[in-house]
Amino acid sequence: xxxxxxxxxxxxxxxxxxxxxxxxxxxxxxxxxxxxxxxxxxxxxxxxxxxxxxxxxxxxxxxxxxxxxxxxxxxxxxxxxxxxxxxxxxxxxxxxxxxxxxxxxxxxxxxxxxxxxxxxxxxxxxxxxxxxxxxxxxxxxxxxxxxxxxxxxxxxxxxxxxxxxxxxxxxxxxxxxxxxxxxxxxxxxxxxxxxxxxxxxxxxxxxxxxxxxxxxxxxxxxxxxxxxxxxxxxxxxxxxxxxxxxxxxxxxxxxxxxxxxxxxxxxxxxxxx
Numbered sequence: 001x002x003x004x005x006x007x008x009x010x011x012x013x014x015x016x017x018x019x020x021x022x023x024x025x026x027x028x029x030x031x032x033x034x035x036x037x038x039x040x041x042x043x044x045x046x047x048x049x050x051x052x053x054x055x056x057x058x059x060x061x062x063x064x065x066x067x068x069x070x071x072x073x074x075x076x077x078x079x080x081x082x083x084x085x086x087x088x089x090x091x092x093x094x095x096x097x098x099x100x101x102x103x104x105x106x107x108x109x110x111x112x113x114x115x116x117x118x119x120x121x122x123x124x125x126x127x128x129x130x131x132x133x134x135x136x137x138x139x140x141x142x143x144x145x146x147x148x149x150x151x152x153x154x155x156x157x158x159x160x161x162x163x164x165x166x167x168x169x170x171x172x173x174x175x176x177x178x179x180x181x182x183x184x185x186x187x188x189x190x191x192x193x194x195x196x197x198x199x200x201x202x203x204x205x206x207x208x209x210x211x212x213x214x215x216x217x218x219x220x221x222x223x224x225x226x227x228x229x230x231x232x233x234x235x236x237x238x239x240x241x242x243x244x245x246x247x248x249x250x251x252x253x254x255x256x257x258x259x260x261x262x263x264x265x266x267x268x269x270x271x272x273x
Contacts, residue, residue, distance in 0.1 A: 008076040010165055010197040011038035011061055016070030017222075018056055029222035030056045031067070036216065036225060040164065043191060043198045045208035046216045047254065048261060053223025054201045055169050061199060062090060062167050075164060086114065088165035089158030093173045095150040097142040103129075103153050104138040110161045128156040131190055148179040152186065159194060166191075168200045172207070181242075184210055188237055205258070209250045210237060217254065219261035226261040229254050 018031040030053045038044050046054040059065045061072055063079035074082035082088060089110070097106045104125050111121045129135045132152040142150055151171055158166055172180045184207060191198055202208050208215045215229040231250050233241055241247055 007040060009037050009073070010040045010042065010075060011036065011199060012073040013037070013057070013061065014071045014073075016057075016060060016067040016072060018053070018060060018065060019068045022068065031060070032222040032224050034070070034223065034225055038197060038199060040197055041195055042213050043188075043200065043211055044214050044216060045200045045202055045212040046218060047202055047205065047208045048218030048223065048258065049220045050203075052218040052220045052261075054218060057218075057223065058167055058169055058199060058201050062088065082165075086110065086161055087163055088167055089161070089163040091151070091154050091158045091166065091168045091171045093170040095142070095147075095154040097150055097153060097157075099142055101142075102138065103134075103140050103142065103145070106142065106153060107157045107160050110157060114161055124160055128160050131159075131193065132156045132186070146179075147175055148183055151175065151183055155187065155190065159190070159196065162194075164195075164197060166196050166198045168198060170201055170203065173203070180207070181239075185238065187211065192235065205251050205254050206242075209233075209247060209254060210241065215250075215254050217257040217261055227257040229257055 013034055013036040016031055016034045017029070020028045020030060034057060046057060048054055056065065060067050061074065061079060063072070063083040072079040075087050077085070101109070107125045107128055108121045111124060116124070125138065126135070129138055132155060134149060134152055137145065137149065137153070142153070145153065154171070172183050175183060188211065190196070200211060209231055212231050215231060216225055217227040217229065218224065219226045229250065233244065233246060233250070
């Protein structure tokens with residue numbers, strides 16, 4: 001018999017529902033009995049039609065929203081405690097950099113909150129700037145950087161304090177297609193170098209397939225997980241991956257799963273009437 005203990009899951013969402021404005025005329029059911037597990041080192045994307053609850057689920061994991069029902073564990077502890085312990089970093093569609101702080105000062109912010117001393121902060125900033133391949137931008141202001149560079153700095157800030165989990169809500173949605181593809185490849189390299197677990201919200205099927213180990217397909221009205229598509233494209237993904245037959249097959253598989261989720265949502269609507 002093995003003495004090995006099971007590895008703690010990075011994220012465990014159990015029977016989670018989210019209702020906004022309950023008991024009022026404006027009541028909206030955003031999530032309905034969602035179960036999701038994410039293992040350490042996984043890259044999991046959430047995809048579905050607008051209003052399916054992707055971002056809501058991400059915010060429930062981050063403890064920015066408290067689910068109406070169900071529970072959420074992050075690294076084996078409550079989502080609330082994980083937020084207090086800064087067990088995750090977050091990146092959004094807009095970089096969220098503070099315009100009045102230099103790039104260095106932006107990256108230092110979570111380290112300041114953790115009480116790191118100045119020397120340790122400076123060393124970590126140098127490491128993170130090297131990691132995102134912007135070693136000479138530390139004294140620049142955010143508005144002096146391109147959109148893609150700003151997103152790289154936002155990722156550097158999110159990872160600065162060594163969080164085991166990165167939560168990302170359409171971080172490349174505002175970028176042009178070429179920059180977006182470049183940032184996808186950069187993100188995979190960064191995650192491989194740091195061993196970071198990622199939960200990633202996107203509307204783009206090719207993006208979800210290129211980045212993910214698993215693509216979680218959600219349906220609208222209210223959000224349910226209808227299918228989880230495993231993606232086996234290997235760990236070393238590059239531009240050749242985008243031309244691989246398996247890549248196109250997985251895109252088709254996710255697209256068909258999305259169509260199935262839309263039909264399921266329509267059927268539920270008919271039944272509710």
